[in-house]
Amino acid sequence: MRLLLPLLFTLSAPAALQAQALDFGAPAVQTATQSEQGASLRIATGRWQAGSVPGEERAGLVDQTAWRIDTDQSTLDLAQRLRAQLLAEGWREVFACDTDECGGFDFRYALPLIMEPDMHVDLGDFRYIALRKGDAMLSLTISRARMAAFVQLTRVSGALMADAPAMAVPDTTASQVDRAQPAAPPLAPQPVGQLGARLENAGSVVLDGVNFASGKAELQGATPVVLTQLADYLKARPDARIALVGHTDASGGLAGNIALSKARAQAVRKALIAQGISADRIEAEGVGYLAPRVSNLSPEGRTQNRRVEVMLTSTQIGAAP
Known part of the structure; x- marks a missing residue:
């Protein structure tokens, strides 16, 4: 349904948090939204450099929403329009950049963005x-x-996590503290286990042992061993990011199966977050019955097709020992 302007974006937050109105200057359609209480997320506060993006990690209510705007406005025009609205509401700018200044491809893939096609990023033109x-x-x-x-x-509404380094607002001149403190030595690479080795070698792995009943998105039984192995891998590779892709058998219509498969991926994501993995390192999507593992012509085949796969989305991670 097409939304008329001004577009009212209401966060599903406590009453103390006020709704945020965004006027895009053209008709807009909300393509995706997700909200999670008790999660953590890192907001980038500097450009990509030396293999990482500085940021602040906060824990609390995390909201992410994407829109498609029917407009010929440039990214600069939209950025200036939205920035002015937020500053008028009392927000203070911490960092801003565009494409190459941000760090290009590497910066974009360090951001916790909603996946295509709901959120599209042109690697040659983003802000x-x-x-x-x-x-x-x-x-x-x-x-x-x-x-x-x-x-x-x-948006993340909550306190700065105690174990995350606070990132200062970027400045063109290094502070006395910056010059006085030596850089911390890199962490030694940790063993990644058999699952991690398979994931780094193949790029994706089916999470065998993660089972679902037909038409259901709840994990069956206790937390599967493979999820503990995956959590251990992510702890050993703190710069690794993954996407979880849910699948269904071919029973029912496509739209319903896509929604069900995404719910299955989100169930696995929540299980990993419960084991201490930061939410902004894990995407969760679903493709319904469009990528069967085996034939759907037997009950056994349909059971195998009800699954979740993990994909390594990082383009750079620490070398395996």
Whole structure:
């Protein structure tokens, strides 16, 4: 359904948090939204350099929403429009950059973005803005396709995590503290186990032992051993990011199966978060019955097709020992 302007974006947050109105200057359609209480997420506060992106990790309510805007406005025009609105609401800019200044491809893939096609990012034309207000941080990622623009708003409302280093607002001159403190030595690579080795070698692995009843998204039984192995791998590779892809058998219609398969991937994501993995390192999507593992012509085949796969989405990670 097409939304009329101004577009009202209401976060599913406590009453103390006010709704945020965004006027895109053109008709917009919300393509995706997700909200999670008690999660953590890192907001980038600097450009990609030396193999990483600086940021602040906060824990609390995490909201992510994406829109497609029918407009010929440039990414600069949209960024200036939205930035002005947020500053007027009391947000303070922490960091802003565009494409090459951000760090290009590497910076984009360090961001916790909603997947295509709901959020499209042209690697040759995108802009990023991070802002802070009180204990909340917010980021905007803005890009274009040929006929439309795309915007994702990511907000985390909660305290700075005690074990995450606070990142100062970037400055052109290093502070006395920056110059006085030597860089921390890199962490020694940790063993990744058999699952991790398979994932790094093949790029994706079926999570055998993660089982679902027909038409259901709840994990059956206790936490499968393979999820503990995956959590251990992610702890050993703190710069690794993954996408979980849910699948169904061919019973029922495509739309319902895509929704069910995404719910299965999200169930696995929650299980990993419960084991201490940061939410912003894990994407969860579903493809329904479009990628069967085996034939759906037997009950055994349909059981195998009800699964979740993990894909390694990092383009750079520490070398295996």
